[in-house]
Amino acid sequence: MDSVWLLIALLFGLLAQQVRLPPLVGFLLAGFVLNALGEEGGELLKLASDYGIYLLLFTVGLKLRLKEFADPAIGGGAATHMLLITLLGGGAFLLLAGIGFGLVETGDLASAAVIAFAFSFSSTVFAVKVFDERGESRARHAVIAIGILIIQDVIAVFFLLLAEQKMPSVWALGLLALPLFRPLLLRVLERAGHGEVLVLFGLATIALAAELFDAVGMKPGIGALVFGMLLGGHRKTVELYKALFSFKEFFLLGFFLSIGLGAMPTLDSLIIVAGLLLLLLPVKTFLYFWLLTRFHVRARTAFLSALSLACFSEFGLIVAREGEAAGLISADWMVVMALAVAGSFAVASVLNIRAHELYERLHRVVARFETQECKDNVAPADPGEAEVLVIGMGRVGRGAYRSMRDDYSEKVLGIDADEERVERLRGDLVNVISGDAEDIDFWRQILRPQIRLIMLALPTHDDMLKVASLLQQVGFDGRIGAVSRYQDEQLELINAGVDAAFNYYQEAGAGFADHIMRQMGESRLPEPDRVG
Structure with missing residues (x-):
């Protein structure tokens, strides 16, 4: 894998990004191009x-939460x-084999089952990116989708275990x-700090696990x-996951290139991909x-979850x-699998860019699938006597909540x-409720x-x-009111109907100075001591 390979992969990865596709689509195509140029993997x-x-499986283990298996919609839905x-x-596929179509040349049940099983997976990489x-x-629809994907990943691991051709040693x-x-x-993880030693700890752990x-x-x-899984649940797990993310993406480049280098598309394979x-x-x-929806998930939540899962998977390739x-x-x-994954990412990207708009257009049809039990269990959003709503309770939202609470108390x-x-x-x-601000039905319920x-x-x-x-x-x-990072974003928000936009990059300094003065209990700085 020399510099020319990396340049070709970079070119196709950039092209994929320009049309809002995951770079791995470009890497798959780069593999086919290298194959056409006569290159071979080493x-x-x-x-x-x-x-x-290995990195992909390790990060799946880090994120694994056993309690997610207990949610019927996630565990039952995935299985x-x-x-x-x-x-x-x-x-x-057996039917195609029966009529003697192209690549499906035999009626072997195990072969058909493996092919269909591979196509049953959806992409964790794509959903997380979306x-x-x-x-x-x-959000609820994201938690459901990611939970389903993690269960799929675990099922894939069991398949890999069963596919082993030899018995483990005693x-x-x-x-x-x-x-x-x-x-x-965990003790070593805690002492690894926050920089390159943390990354090295992760890579060394993976190498040790693989060799063992x-x-x-x-x-x-x-x-x-x-x-x-052994490291999962610790307070530094998320930091370790983020530290290894770029390494995982880079090393997976080799996997996607190897798919394209393995074989070239044929007319039969292209017809199957289209189908x-x-x-x-x-x-x-x-x-x-x-x-x-059969597991009594709200129709909107099920719709958004399904759109994020509307693709084939890199795990299916494995x-x-x-x-x-x-x-x-x-x-x-x-080759069929690789092309199908790439094509499904293109389709899913178009759908998910406008997922909320699609729901608004189709909500009357979508709502018909919602079960009566779900409708009975969903309590309408109630703001009580609140006069001020703070949407988003991250660090900025919590700070805004505390500040407004000083003036408006329980309201x-x-x-x-x-x-x-x-x-x-x-x-x-904290006076807080759960709600999706991008759901128009939520606003229709809560506004008073x-x-x-x-x-x-x-x-x-x-x-x-x-x-x-x-x-x-x-x-x-x-x-x-809204927060922004840049001046052009402020203008966009004002044009969208926001009355006041706070640029926290520009105005954080003023807020810092005001906070220090209030903490000191003074309106002006004390006179400095004169020396000499």
Whole structure:
């Protein structure tokens, strides 16, 4: 993997970003281009590919929360969806085999099941990117989608374990003692600091896990997942995850390049990809939505969750590669899978850019799928006697809440989409409720004549523009305040109907000086002592 490879990968990654696709789509295409130029993968590419997968599995372990399995919508939805797609897809592939179509040359049940199983996965990378960009990572629809994806990832790990061609050695039983070493690992993690030593700790842990599991005859990737789970739940887990994120993305470059270098697309493979995008992907997406509503999830929440899952997955590529290694599917299916993943990302990107607008247009149709039990259990949002609403209870929102509370006492209400944050704040006696400010139905329920001011402290500029637009649509006639980072954002907010926009980069200094003077209890600085 020389500099020319990296330049080609960079070029296609940049091109993908320009059309708002994940860079991995560009990396897959770069692999096909390198293949066409006669390039072949080597040991270095294989090493990068392997460690990309190890990093991916390790970060899955870090994020794993066992309590998410207890939510019927997440656990039941994920398992039922994978089962149905595997059955439906497997049946379709067997039918194609029966008529002798192209790549589906045999009627082998195991082969059809592996192919369909690989296509049942949705992309964790894509969904996380969508929610991060929209500032919705802790919204209910994001929690459901990410929970489903984590369960899918765990199921994939079990598949990798079952796909192992050899029995582990008797020494593998010693791995059962690994939890005893968790306190030691956490102690080292705490002492690793916040910089390069933390990154090195993560990489060294992954290497140790891979070598240890490989030595006892188990898949190295399973070791990475297990060690990630051992470190999960600690206060530094999120920091470690963020520190390793860029390394994971870089090493996965090797994996995606290796897919394109493995084989070139044929006419048959392109026809199958088109069929997958036109037939299987819509069925897969609708099935997510329908199943979630059967588990009594609100129609809007189910709709937004389903759109974020409307793609095939990089984990499906890993499953397909294992199927190829086991001789269950041909290398041509790896090409089909890679093209289908890339194409599904393009489709899902278009859908998710306008996800909230699509819901507004389709909400009457979407609402018909909501169960009566769900409607009965959803309590209408109630602001009580609040005259001031603070939307977004992060650091800026909490500061605004405390400041307004000094003037308005009990008539200030905080609102946040993160239910866990809401519970923590209630424990601190903060007057706060859970609510999604980008849901027009929420505003129709909560707005009352006495509400005079709404302060927007949401994570992204686009979120605040969207909420300002919704407030105009529902006819809110009070004042709207918002925060911004740049002058052009201030102007956009004012043009969107915001009455006052606070630039916290420009005005933080003034706020700092005012805070210090109030803490000192003085309106002016004391005269300095004269020397001499």
